[in-house]
Amino acid sequence: MSALFEADRLQMRFGNRIVLEDITLRFGPGELCGIMGPNGAGKTTCFNVLTGRYRPSRGQVRLDGEDITGLRPHEIARKGVSRSFQIMNLFNDFTARDNIVTALPGLRRRGFDVSHAVAANSAFADQAEVLLERVGLAGKGGVLARSLSYGDRRALEIGVALAAAPRILFLDEPTSGLGSDGTARLAALIGSLKGQLTIVIIEHDMRFLFSLADRISVIHWGQVLAQGTPQMLRDNEWVRNSNLGKLQ
Amino acid sequence: MDKDSRDSSRLVTPAMLGFIVLLCTLPLWIGKVGLYPYLGIEILIWALYALSFNLLLGYSGLPSFGHGAYFGIGAYAFGLFQHNIVPSLWLCLMAALGAGLVAGAMVAAFISHRRGIYYAFMTIAFGQVFWVVAIKAHSITGGEDGLLRIARLPADFGFANIDLADNTALFYFVLAIFALALIGLWRLVNSPYGRILQAIRQNETRAAFIGHNVWLYKFTVFSLSAGLSALAGGLFAMAQTSAFPDVMSLHYSGYVVMMTLIGGGLVSFWGPVIGAALFLLARDIIGAVTTGWMLWFGLLFMAVVLFKPEGVAGWWQGLRQRTAGMSGNATGFARLRALLGGRA
Ligand SMILES: Nc1ncnc2c1ncn2[C@@H]1O[C@H](COP(=O)(O)OP(=O)(O)OP(=O)(O)O)[C@@H](O)[C@H]1O
Ligand SMILES: [Mg+2]
Numbered sequence: 001m002s003a004l005f006e007a008d009r010l011q012m013r014f015g016n017r018i019v020l021e022d023i024t025l026r027f028g029p030g031e032l033c034g035i036m037g038p039n040g041a042g043k044t045t046c047f048n049v050l051t052g053r054y055r056p057s058r059g060q061v062r063l064d065g066e067d068i069t070g071l072r073p074h075e076i077a078r079k080g081v082s083r084s085f086q087i088m089n090l091f092n093d094f095t096a097r098d099n100i101v102t103a104l105p106g107l108r109r110r111g112f113d114v115s116h117a118v119a120a121n122s123a124f125a126d127q128a129e130v131l132l133e134r135v136g137l138a139g140k141g142g143v144l145a146r147s148l149s150y151g152d153r154r155a156l157e158i159g160v161a162l163a164a165a166p167r168i169l170f171l172d173e174p175t176s177g178l179g180s181d182g183t184a185r186l187a188a189l190i191g192s193l194k195g196q197l198t199i200v201i202i203e204h205d206m207r208f209l210f211s212l213a214d215r216i217s218v219i220h221w222g223q224v225l226a227q228g229t230p231q232m233l234r235d236n237e238w239v240r241n242s243n244l245g246k247l248q
Numbered sequence: 249m250d251k252d253s254r255d256s257s258r259l260v261t262p263a264m265l266g267f268i269v270l271l272c273t274l275p276l277w278i279g280k281v282g283l284y285p286y287l288g289i290e291i292l293i294w295a296l297y298a299l300s301f302n303l304l305l306g307y308s309g310l311p312s313f314g315h316g317a318y319f320g321i322g323a324y325a326f327g328l329f330q331h332n333i334v335p336s337l338w339l340c341l342m343a344a345l346g347a348g349l350v351a352g353a354m355v356a357a358f359i360s361h362r363r364g365i366y367y368a369f370m371t372i373a374f375g376q377v378f379w380v381v382a383i384k385a386h387s388i389t390g391g392e393d394g395l396l397r398i399a400r401l402p403a404d405f406g407f408a409n410i411d412l413a414d415n416t417a418l419f420y421f422v423l424a425i426f427a428l429a430l431i432g433l434w435r436l437v438n439s440p441y442g443r444i445l446q447a448i449r450q451n452e453t454r455a456a457f458i459g460h461n462v463w464l465y466k467f468t469v470f471s472l473s474a475g476l477s478a479l480a481g482g483l484f485a486m487a488q489t490s491a492f493p494d495v496m497s498l499h500y501s502g503y504v505v506m507m508t509l510i511g512g513g514l515v516s517f518w519g520p521v522i523g524a525a526l527f528l529l530a531r532d533i534i535g536a537v538t539t540g541w542m543l544w545f546g547l548l549f550m551a552v553v554l555f556k557p558e559g560v561a562g563w564w565q566g567l568r569q570r571t572a573g574m575s576g577n578a579t580g581f582a583r584l585r586a587l588l589g590g591r592a
Contacts, residue, residue, distance in 0.1 A: 051457065077459035091450045093579070102447045103458040110440045111460065112468075117435070118443050119253035164458045 010059035021222035034213035082166030097141035103163035298520030300476035309449030314375015318474035320496030322481025337401035348478020356470035512559025
C-alpha cells in the first residue's frame with residue numbers, strides 16, 4: 001500500500017537535548033494507527049513535528065509524496081492535516097456550533113471577505129449541524145463550549161478537527177480525563193470514522209487502542225521501538241514486559 | 249434565527265439606526281442641556297478612535313498600549329498634506345488614513361508573532377518612538393508648539409461645496425463618517441474575518457492548526473486599526489484646527505484604553521462608544537466642579553478593572569439577560585486576564 005503520510009528519519013533536538021532520535025512512520029489511506037509509549041517518550045513532540053509546530057532538526061515529512069517539512073502549521077492544515085491536542089483546545093467563548101464553523105474550509109477561504117455575514121450563511125450552519133451530529137452533539141450547537149460537559153468537550157474537539165476536512169487526523173490522547181463511559185463513547189465515535197480517513201491516535205488506554213487500531217507503533221526514547229498489528233504487538237517482548245502485559 | 253444572529257447579518261441594526269437618528273438631533277438640544285456642539289464632535293471622533301482600538305483589544309485580544317501614536321500620525325498627516333500638497337478635504341483624510349495604515353503595518357510587521365505582555369510592551373515602545381519623533385522633528389511638526397493653522401476644509405461633493413467651518417456643520421460631517429465606520433466595522437466583526445479574529449483571541453494555536461494564517465490576521469487587523477485611528481486623528485486635527493504631540497503620549501494612549509474598558513469593549517461592540525461618551529462627559533461635567541476630575545475617573549477605571557471588567561455595556565447586558573453558563577462578569581475577568589497572560 002502506498003503511504004498517504006510518511007515521516008522519514010526524523011530527529012528533533014531542543015538545544016542539546018535530543019527528544020526524537022530517529023523516527024520513521026508510514027500511514028496509509030484509511031488506516032487507523034495507534035501510537036503508544038511511556039510518559040515523556042516523545043509522542044506529542046512527534047505530532048508537533050508532523051503537523052508543523054516544530055521544524056525537525058533532520059529528516060523529512062511527506063504528505064501524498066509532497067515534501068511538507070518545515071511548512072507552517074496553517075499551511076500543513078490547509079493540505080488536509082488536522083489534529084487535536086493533549087490539553088483541551090477549544091474556542092471557549094464560542095458556542096459548539098461556532099467552534100465548528102470557524103474550522104470550516106469554506107469560512108477559511110472567505111477569511112478576508114469582510115462584507116460577508118457568517119450568521120446568514122446557511123451552508124455553514126448546515127455543515128456544522130452535520131458535523132455536530134457526527135460527533136454526538138446534535139442539539140447542543142447553541143451551548144457555549146466552556147459550558148459543555150467534559151465528555152462533550154472532548155467530542156467537540158474531534159468535531160473541530162474534522163470540520164477542517166482533513167485527509168489525515170492526528171489525535172493526541174483523546175480519552176485522557178474520561179471515565180469508562182466517556183471512553184466507550186469516544187471509541188464508538190472513532191470507530192464510526194474508521195476507514196473514511198487516515199487516523200493516528202496517541203493513547204495510553206491500551207484496551208481502547210487494541211480494539212480500534214489496524215497498526216500500532218511503540219515510541220520510546222525518541223525511537224520507534226516496535227510496530228505491527230495489535231496481535232503482533234501482544235507477542236512483542238518489550239510490550240509484554242511493559243505494563244501492557246496486564247491487559248491480557 | 250435568533251435576534252443576535254439576525255442583527256449580526258444586518259447592514260444597519262435597529263440600535264444603530266436609533267443611535268444615529270438620535271445623534272442627528274443632537275445640535276437641536278445639546279445647548280439646552282448646558283453642553284455645546286463641539287463636545288458632540290469630540291465624542292464622535294474619540295468613539296471612532298476607540299472603536300478602531302477595540303478591534304485589537306476586545307476582538308483580537310491584542311493589547312496595544314501606544315495607540316495614540318496612530319491617532320497623532322493621522323492628525324499630522326491631515327495638516328501636513330493640506331499645507332504642503334493639496335488642500336482637499338477628501339485627499340487630506342485619505343492621507344491621514346494612509347499614513348496610519350503604513351505606520352501601523354510597519355509596526356505590525358515587527359510584533360505580529362507576539363501576544364500578551366510582550367505585545368503590550370512592544371506597542372508601547374513603538375508608540376514612544378513616534379511620539380519622540382513628533383516632538384523632535386520641529387521643522388516638520390512644530391514640535392511642542394504644535395502644527396497650527398490647519399484649515400477646516402470644505403466638503404466638495406462636486407454638485408455642492410459645503411463649508412465646515414461652523415461646529416454644527418462639522419458635527420454632521422463627522423457624524424456621517426462615524427456612521428459609515430460604524431456600519432463598516434459592524435460588518436467586519438460579523439464577517440469571517442471578524443470571526444477568525446475572535447478565534448485568535450481565544451486560542452491562537454487552535455486557530456493556526458485549523459488552517460488560519462494567524463500572523464496575517466494579526467498584521468492586517470493592527471494596520472487597519474492604526475489606519476482608522478489615524479482617520480479619527482485627521483478629523484481631530486480638523487476639529488481643533490491644529491495638531492499637537494501630546495495625543496501621541498503614553499498618557500493619552502492610556503485614555504483610549506480607559507474609555508474602551510469602562511464602556512465594556514471586552515464584551516460588546518458598543519463598549520468603546522459608551523466609554524468615549526462617558527469619558528468626555530465626565531471631563532466636562534465633573535471637570536466643571538473640580539479640576540481633579542481625572543482622579544475620579546481614574547478611580548472609576550480602577551473599580552471597573554477590579555470588579556466589573558465587562559464594563560458598562562456588559563453590566564447592561566447582564567441586566568437584560570444572563571449569558572448561558574457564564575455571567576458577563578466572569579467573561580470580563582477571563583478576557584482581561586487573557587489579554588496580558590499571553591498564552592500560546
Ligand atoms: N519545546 C521543548 N523544549 C525542550 N524539551 C521539550 C520540548 N517539548 C518537549 N520536550 C521534552 O521532550 C520529551 C518528550 O515530551 P513529549 O511531550 O513529546 O512526551 P509524550 O510522549 O507526549 O509524553 P506524555 O505521554 O506524558 O504526553 C519530554 O522530556 C519533554 O520535556
Ligand atoms: Mg504527550
